[in-house]
Amino acid sequence: MNRHRARTPRAKALLAGAFAALTAALAIGATQLSPASTEVHNVANEESAAQQNGQWLTGYWHNFDNGSTVMPLSAIPSEYNLVAVAFADNHPSLDGGITFNLAGGELGGYTDAQFRADIAAIQAEGRKVIISVGGELGNVIVSNPTQARNFADTTYALMRDYGFDGVDIDLEHGINAQYLTDALRDLHGQAGDDLIIAMAPQTIDFQAPSMGYYQLASNISDILTIVNMQYYNSGTMMGCDQKVYAQGTPDFVAALACIQLEMGLEPSQVGLGLPAVPSAAGGGYMAPSQIVRALDCLEAGTNCGSFSPDTPYGPIGGVMTWSINWDATNGYAFANTVSDRLASGPGGGVPTDPPTEQPTEQPTPDPGDCTAPAWKSGDVYTGGNVVSHNGSEWRAQWWTRGEEPGTTGEWGVWRLVAAC
Known part of the structure; x- marks a missing residue:
């Protein structure tokens, strides 16, 4: 994640000999500990999560001002049913522990009392709020038994204090799978089965079974809620079919998600993490309609490109x-589009097959009067709908919402009809 400004993309990996050396250097042994028999305190709200077909739409909320926009939790659209508060801070005295400090000054005077009340209001709607640990700049080290215990105890203390439903692991500077496993099992023993455990690894973290996040996901698969891989700031990576894919494409997302789906995780434990707008990341942005294509490919085997799963996985x-x-800077186009797709299931009005060939030339626009209705970012358009925007008319090729005509590229949803 990007704490203040977008990172530059990680070096592109072709996964040859150099990667073998990297995986060897980062290899960490993994062990599992059974949770101790303790009294369970249910921190989570009693109501079930208001999910679209049982799926999560997870969004990170900034506890800082990085130039995008700031907002209270109360302004978060209901489409987001899992809110990750970014980020926790290192505990001032307990090594490996975490705490939370609301940046009220950066957030326009947002108070601690308002923050707590907003958490409770979100949960009253059946949605969930978790505390995220890490980010681009944050780093909590859990590499010995004391740090593991401190992490579990302080995380549970925050859950009791603020009402958080769980924790998101977004540590981007390397993890110790053994002791983070111990910490999360300890936390589960304290919080109970309603505990939400999410993680947001980078793509390289699942490129081999020796990688820490790969081991952690395997170790805690029985208590893990979801892995939301960051399919951005990545460069190229190898998919489950041993082919290399470039970020920013449905093939990249589907082929890499396949790794988690084939390693033994349940489809319900696999999520797709993408930036809401191009400015949110250094690379790897995909228009929401392209995220829909990746979902369709994984879940139903439709809308696939060069990568296609042997057997569709059903809802992830x-x-x-x-x-x-x-997302707020773009009228919540990401939330609106993806939430609608999660609610409707595979299909959603986008083409079932990718283009078979590229056009030899762009159509020549014919001047005329703009008679089509003006494009509106919040409206839904389906294939064949025509709108006017910036002195031209545009025809939608498939279902879309929030994607501005003239910005989606040659193979995007909008095709130029005529200048006017």
């Missing part, structure tokens, strides 16, 4: 975005 865990604040 959902979709995550960095971030709600960035």
Whole structure:
């Protein structure tokens, strides 16, 4: 995730000999500990999550001002049924522990009392709020038994204090799978089965079974809620079919999600993490309609490109975005589009097959009068709808919402009809 400004993309990996050396260097042994028999305190709200077909739409909320926008939790659209508060801070005295400090000054005077009340209001709607640990700049080290215990105890203390429903692991500077496993099992023992455990690894973190996040997901698969891979700031990576894919495409997302789906996780534990707008990441942005294509490919085997799963996986865990604040800068086009798709299931009005060939030339626009209705970012358009925008008329090729005509590229949803 990006704490203040977008990171530059990670170096592109072709996964040859250099990667083998990297995986060897980062390999961490994994062990599992059974949770101790303790009294369970149910922190989570009693109501079930208001999910679209049982799927999560996860969004990160900024506890800082990075130039996107700031907002109270109360402004978050209901489409987001899992809100990750970004981010926790290192505990001042307990090594490996975490705390939380509301940045009220950066957030226009947002008070602690308002923050707590907003958490309760979100949960009263059946949605969930979790505390995220890490981000681009944050780093909590859990690499020994004391740090593991402190992490579990302080996280549970925050859950009791603020009412958080769980924790999101977004540690981007390397993890120790063994002791983070111990910490999360300890936390589960304290919080009970309603505990939400999410994680947001980077794509390289699942490129081999020796990687820490791969081991952590395997170790806690029985208590893990969802893995929302960050399919951005990545460069190229290898898919489950041993082919290399470039970020920013449905093939990249589907082929890499396949790794988690084939490693033993349940489909419901696999989520797709994408930036809400191009400014939210250094690379890897995909228009929401392209995220829909990746979902269709994984869940139903339709809308696939060069990668297609041998057998469709059915509904997966959902979709995550960095971030709600960035989505707000675009009229919540990400939330609106993806939430509608999660609610409707595969299909959603987008083409079932990708283009078979590229056009040899762009159509020459014919001047005329703009008679079509003006494009509106909040309206839904389906294939064949024509709108006017910036002195031209545009025809939608498939279902879309929030994607501005003239910005989606040659193979995007909008095709130029005529200048006017």
